[in-house]
Amino acid sequence: MKSKFLLSLSLITSLILSMVSPALAESVPKSLDPSSVLDEHTAQSSKKDESLTIFEAEPIDVQLLAITDFHGYLAPTTGADAALKTQDGQTLTVGGAAYLSTQLNKAAEGQQNSIRVSNGDNFSGWPWQTMFSRDEPTVEFLNYLDIDVSSAGNHELDISLDFLTSHMMEGECFGEVGVDSCFETSSGEAFAGMDFPVISSNIYPANGSQKNPASMLPSTYVQEVTGADGTRSKVGFIGVTAPDSERIFSSYQVDQMVVGSMLPAVNRAADDLQRQGVEAIVVLAHEGDWNSGTYNECAVSGGPLNRLASQASPAIDVVVGGHWHSAATCVVQDPDGSPRPVITPGHHGRTFGDIRFQIDPANADIDRASITAENIPVTRDVPADPTVAKMVDHWNAVASARWAQPLGTLAEDVTATKDADGESEIGNLVADAYLDIAQGLEPKNGTVDLAITHPRQVRNPLIYKAGSNPSDSNGIILFGESWTVQGSASSIVTISVKGNQLRELFEQQWQLDQNSKETYVPLSVSGNVNLQLDPWLLHGVRVTDLKVNGKDVKDNVTYRVAVPSRIALGMDGFTALKSGTDPVRSDMDHWAFQDWMSQQDTISAPELGRVNYAVTE
Numbered sequence: 001m002k003s004k005f006l007l008s009l010s011l012i013t014s015l016i017l018s019m020v021s022p023a024l025a026e027s028v029p030k031s032l033d034p035s036s037v038l039d040e041h042t043a044q045s046s047k048k049d050e051s052l053t054i055f056e057a058e059p060i061d062v063q064l065l066a067i068t069d070f071h072g073y074l075a076p077t078t079g080a081d082a083a084l085k086t087q088d089g090q091t092l093t094v095g096g097a098a099y100l101s102t103q104l105n106k107a108a109e110g111q112q113n114s115i116r117v118s119n120g121d122n123f124s125g126w127p128w129q130t131m132f133s134r135d136e137p138t139v140e141f142l143n144y145l146d147i148d149v150s151s152a153g154n155h156e157l158d159i160s161l162d163f164l165t166s167h168m169m170e171g172e173c174f175g176e177v178g179v180d181s182c183f184e185t186s187s188g189e190a191f192a193g194m195d196f197p198v199i200s201s202n203i204y205p206a207n208g209s210q211k212n213p214a215s216m217l218p219s220t221y222v223q224e225v226t227g228a229d230g231t232r233s234k235v236g237f238i239g240v241t242a243p244d245s246e247r248i249f250s251s252y253q254v255d256q257m258v259v260g261s262m263l264p265a266v267n268r269a270a271d272d273l274q275r276q277g278v279e280a281i282v283v284l285a286h287e288g289d290w291n292s293g294t295y296n297e298c299a300v301s302g303g304p305l306n307r308l309a310s311q312a313s314p315a316i317d318v319v320v321g322g323h324w325h326s327a328a329t330c331v332v333q334d335p336d337g338s339p340r341p342v343i344t345p346g347h348h349g350r351t352f353g354d355i356r357f358q359i360d361p362a363n364a365d366i367d368r369a370s371i372t373a374e375n376i377p378v379t380r381d382v383p384a385d386p387t388v389a390k391m392v393d394h395w396n397a398v399a400s401a402r403w404a405q406p407l408g409t410l411a412e413d414v415t416a417t418k419d420a421d422g423e424s425e426i427g428n429l430v431a432d433a434y435l436d437i438a439q440g441l442e443p444k445n446g447t448v449d450l451a452i453t454h455p456r457q458v459r460n461p462l463i464y465k466a467g468s469n470p471s472d473s474n475g476i477i478l479f480g481e482s483w484t485v486q487g488s489a490s491s492i493v494t495i496s497v498k499g500n501q502l503r504e505l506f507e508q509q510w511q512l513d514q515n516s517k518e519t520y521v522p523l524s525v526s527g528n529v530n531l532q533l534d535p536w537l538l539h540g541v542r543v544t545d546l547k548v549n550g551k552d553v554k555d556n557v558t559y560r561v562a563v564p565s566r567i568a569l570g571m572d573g574f575t576a577l578k579s580g581t582d583p584v585r586s587d588m589d590h591w592a593f594q595d596w597m598s599q600q601d602t603i604s605a606p607e608l609g610r611v612n613y614a615v616t617e
Contacts, residue, residue: 071127098386105385149221167193431527
């Protein structure tokens with residue numbers, strides 16, 4: 001705030017001096033010369049209005065339209081995701097890309113400076129209609145919306161940072177065009193990537209210095225705005241990503257990057273913007289709080305977004321949140337005691353944030369008293385944007401055609417029925433697949449010893465008999481069918497662990513349920529593993545025999561094991577391997593499994609007998 005005061009003071013001082021003595025005015029140092037400050041940092045009059053002084057310039061009206069956590073939800077949703085409660089108890093039907101486009105255009109009517117921002121998790125969500133085309137449909141839609149800038153959410157990191165920057169942002173193709181990537185858009189054009197930058201101030205190299213680190217993505221974005229009288233100014237945006245996103249199961253990037261603390265990152269970025277002469281500053285924070293109220297209430301109890309907004313540099317004027325899928329509008333006090341709006345625009349295109357403010361040309365800063373912020377429901381009582389409706393129909397048709405493509409062949413049913421030891425044919429097949437997938441990713445001359453998966457990853461059987469899709473026939477595995485077999489939007493991670501950690505992992509198959517009753521949660525193992533268990537023994541000694549490739553597993557020997565990223569992170573009660581080292585990860589589990597399946601000969605059901613209950617005498 002001190003720098004803003006000095007700027008105004010320097011302008012007043014120079015003007016007074018110029019009235020007293022032109023010669024004296026010329027002696028004012030260039031650093032305090034108002035014209036040099038204006039040239040670099042603040043609004044200027046147009047050439048035809050050069051006589052207009054900064055004190056006569058009108059405030060500059062600016063609108064921000066913000067979405068967050070869109071996750072590729074192009075088609076209108078149904079059920080609970082389409083229902084939005086209002087403060088007066090009504091239930092609105094909301095969502096759908098075509099309605100979002102119409103509502104954004106409606107909100108921007110009459111606004112000279114309407115800036116459109118997204119706050120991360122644009123894609124890599126759950127609708128198979130967009131995921132089947134590698135989330136390229138979402139990029140086409142966001143480009144159509146004229147998004148100006150997006151922060152990086154955790155899901156932007158689901159494949160890799162290189163995938164984000166080279167493919168999603170720059171449009172570089174991989175694999176076979178039109179099959180693996182770079183699908184033709186709804187307008188018949190080639191996929192060319194995003195028309196807007198993605199920013200984050202706190203994504204650092206895993207092996208980099210944490211002292212004054214440089215983010216792996218641009219930290220800021222600056223957009224010029226123009227007043228009704230031609231006066232120009234700038235709005236700066238700072239991106240920041242939920243800390244530890246590299247340790248979220250979907251965006252597992254351990255040893256590839258570190259997503260650090262938000263507060264020092266945004267404060268550094270705010271200082272950088274001020275050094276560039278940008279005083280109107282907005283943070284796009286892909287982090288949030290849980291709001292127990294409705295979308296324009298603030299029933300929030302001090303989560304990470306609230307803490308950031310309360311503690312961040314007073315130079316920051318507005319904070320936009322996300323990540324928690326919980327819409328809210330709040331106001332907090334910044335460290336100088338000034339009110340600072342905090343708005344989270346919800347998720348899946350159900351609501352968007354409409355933030356309006358005025359920039360004072362005298363100091364190029366936002367007049368905090370002018371700020372309004374509210375979430376607008378994306379109701380369906382407006383005409384659907386016909387271009388977007390056509391876009392959605394196009395991508396739905398592409399996805400339906402992909403679903404029906406033959407991917408592999410099947411000799412017999414691979415069932416999901418568990419035997420008395422907790423084994424299933426489909427669980428064994430998935431574990432075998434994970435071993436093959438991991439082996440193909442290991443560095444040269446590396447070896448993967450075994451693979452383990454768990455029930456969360458194993459979803460449905462493979463059925464020999466033709467299903468209801470007209471393209472299906474007996475023994476054919478369709479692309480879409482393989483998508484339903486396994487996966488939880490995670491990845492397959494190979495890590496180094498000790499033999500005693502493997503034993504402890506299998507001991508953790510016995511877990512307490514919500515009623516504190518012990519229940520057995522069986523893991524599936526690859527075909528080169530033999531596991532013998534005695535459930536009647538005390539916890540800690542129930543693993544009575546464990547062999548890999550016919551050899552006893554030794555406690556102090558290191559093994560390379562392929563597991564879902566959830567197990568590698570110690571989730572779901574399976575904590576034994578969370579200290580594993582030297583991780584190597586696959587593509588997202590759905591894609592890795594489909595690629596494996598497409599390379600197989602006719603698939604048969606694996607035999608059971610890898611796990612055996614045996615009562616110790």
